[in-house]
Amino acid sequence: MMFENRIIRFMRFRKPMAIFSLLVVLAGVVSLVTRGLNLGQDFTGGTSVELSFAKPVEQMAVQNSLEEAGFKEAIVQHLGRTTDVLIRMPPQNKATNSADIGRNVVKAVEKDGNTATLRQVDSVGSQVGEELYLNSLMAVGLSLGLMMLYVAFRYRFKFSVGAVSSLLHDTLFTVGIFSIMGWPFDLSVLAAVLALIGYSLNDTIVVFDRIRENFRRLRTADATEIIDVSLTETLRRTIMTVATVVLVVVALLLLGGPALKWFSVAMLVGLFAGTYSSIYIATSYALAMGLSKEDFLIVPKSEVVEEGEIS
Numbered sequence: 001m002m003f004e005n006r007i008i009r010f011m012r013f014r015k016p017m018a019i020f021s022l023l024v025v026l027a028g029v030v031s032l033v034t035r036g037l038n039l040g041q042d043f044t045g046g047t048s049v050e051l052s053f054a055k056p057v058e059q060m061a062v063q064n065s066l067e068e069a070g071f072k073e074a075i076v077q078h079l080g081r082t083t084d085v086l087i088r089m090p091p092q093n094k095a096t097n098s099a100d101i102g103r104n105v106v107k108a109v110e111k112d113g114n115t116a117t118l119r120q121v122d123s124v125g126s127q128v129g130e131e132l133y134l135n136s137l138m139a140v141g142l143s144l145g146l147m148m149l150y151v152a153f154r155y156r157f158k159f160s161v162g163a164v165s166s167l168l169h170d171t172l173f174t175v176g177i178f179s180i181m182g183w184p185f186d187l188s189v190l191a192a193v194l195a196l197i198g199y200s201l202n203d204t205i206v207v208f209d210r211i212r213e214n215f216r217r218l219r220t221a222d223a224t225e226i227i228d229v230s231l232t233e234t235l236r237r238t239i240m241t242v243a244t245v246v247l248v249v250v251a252l253l254l255l256g257g258p259a260l261k262w263f264s265v266a267m268l269v270g271l272f273a274g275t276y277s278s279i280y281i282a283t284s285y286a287l288a289m290g291l292s293k294e295d296f297l298i299v300p301k302s303e304v305v306e307e308g309e310i311s
Contacts, residue, residue, distance in 0.1 A: 006232065007225075007228050007229055007232050008228065008231065008232045008235065009228055010227070010228055010231045010232075010279055010280070010283075011224050011227055011228055011283075011284070011287065013280070014280050014284040014287075017276065017280040017284075018280065018281075018284060021169055021173070021277070021280070021281060024173060024176065024177075025169060025172045025173060025176060027176065027180060028172055028173065028175065028176015028177060028179060028180060029172065029176060031176060031179040031180045032175065032176060032179045035179055035180075035182075036179065037175070037178060037179050037185040038178070038179075038182050038183060038184050038185055039133065039184075039185055039186070040184045040185060040186025040187070040189075041088050041090070041124060041186065042124065042132060042186045042187040043132060043133040043136075043185070043186070043187075044090065045090075045091050045123075045124045046088065046089055046090045046091055046123070046124060047088075047089050047091070047098065047101050047121065047122065047123045047124075048086060048087065048088045048089075048120075048121070048122045048123075049086070049087040049089070049101065049102055049105045049118070049120070049121050050079070050084070050085075050086050050087075050118075050119040050120040050121075051084070051085050051086075051087065051105070051106065051109065051116045051117065051118060051119060052083060052084050052116065052117045052119050053083045053084075053085070053114055053115070053116050053117075054083070054114055054115045054116075055083065055114045056081075056082035056083055057082065057083070057085065057109075057114060059076040059077065059078065059085070060076075061111075062076045062085055062087070062109050063075075063076045065108050065109045065111060066087065066089075066105070066108055066109065068108070069104070069105075069107070069108030071089055071104075071105065071108065072089075072090075073089065073090050074087055074088065074089045075087070075088040075089075077258045078258075079257075080257070084119075087105060089101075097123075098121040098122070098123045099121070101121060101123070102118045102121040103118070105118075106118050132187075136187075136190050139194065140171060140193065140194065140197070143194065143197055144164055144167055144168060144171075144197070147163065147164065147167060147197070147201055148160045148161070148163065148164040151163045151164075151201075151205070151208070154205075155208055155212065156286075156291075158285075158286045158289040158290070158291055159208050159282075159286050161285060161286075161289065162204075162281070162282040162283065162284075162285035162286040162289070163201060163204050163205075163208070163282050165281055165282065165285050166200060166204055166274075166277040166278060166281040166282035166285075167197050167200055167201060167204075169273065169277050169281050170196055170197065170200050170270055170273045170274045170277055171193055171196075171197065173269070173270070173273040173277075174192075174193055174196065174266055174269050174270045174273060175193065177269050178266070178269075183262060183265065184262055185262075186262065188259070188260065188262055188263040188266075189262050189263060189266045191263065192262075192263045192264075192266035192267045192270065193266060193270065195267070196266075196267065196270035196271070196273075196274055199245070199270075199271070199274060200270075200273075200274035200277065200278060203238060203241070203274060203275070203278040204277075204278045204282045206234055206237065206238075207230060207231060207234050207278055207279070207282070207283060208282070210230040210233055210234050211226065211227060211230040211283070213230075214226045214229055214230050214233075223287060223291050223292055224287065227283050227287060227291075231279055231283065238275060238278070238279075242271055242275050245267075245271060246268070246271060249264050249267045249268055249271070250264070250268075252264045252267075253265065253268070
């Protein structure tokens with residue numbers, strides 16, 4: 001075959017990569033079943049209080065003051081400046097509404113003449129958080145289903161199953177890592193998962209489109225060779241795209257502050273999973289389903305002239 005020395009034999013390693021993916025996903029699923037996710041306040045409910053101090057404050061000092069006042073499991077973060085803090089707490093029983101919680105928090109943290117101004121109080125009920133969690137699962141499932149229909153309509157059913165298997169792998173891989181590591185899972189992480197689904201599908205579509213072209217162009221090669229050629233041809237584009245996104249995500253991780261930390265971490269994990277799943281999960285599954293030239297050959301319409309139409 002022409003340019004054979006330049007072709008990377010990706011499909012030679014499809015079985016080891018499939019075993020690696022299976023082990024990681026299974027470990028993640030086991031962790032999800034046994035440990036679950038460390039759900040954030042968006043899903044569990046709770047209260048966030050935003051304060052502005054007259055003087056700079058330390059996060060640990062504010063957290064200790066809250067614990068002494070009876071506010072347990074409070075998380076304190078700076079908001080850009082050391083005088084502005086955001087306090088996140090699970091549902092509290094010592095106040096009936098957000099205004100009472102805000103006043104009690106201000107009283108608890110004002111010490112040594114450092115006055116605090118209450119800027120904002122937001123509360124999310126546990127029932128609302130549970131509904132939001134269920135709606136999030138429905139959103140992920142709906143997106144996977146619609147993408148499967150699109151790929152089946154645009155290409156072939158073999159490709160659609162491979163694409164959705166790849167997207168499902170990326171989702172379980174990312175969520176499973178968060179469960180194993182015990183990292184917090186909130187709406188920002190969910191947004192990252194949904195963004196990764198779209199990114200991974202885009203990368204997979206580029207590979208599928210090149211495979212379709214090469215099946216029609218390389219008539220003497222078998223299916224495995226054509227897939228290797230297609231993956232090699234799109235490899236440079238994949239590397240450049242991933243590198244660009246990684247640079248942006250690393251910048252968000254280093255400079256975006258606590259609000260974007262776990263979004264960035266989820267994106268980095270998902271980018272790794274999505275890049276190799278487009279190569280080894282989506283294409284390997286299509287190949288295992290018997291992908292062949294007959295799936296892409298264009299059959300010309302024959303001109304049939306019926307009797308009686310001939311004058």
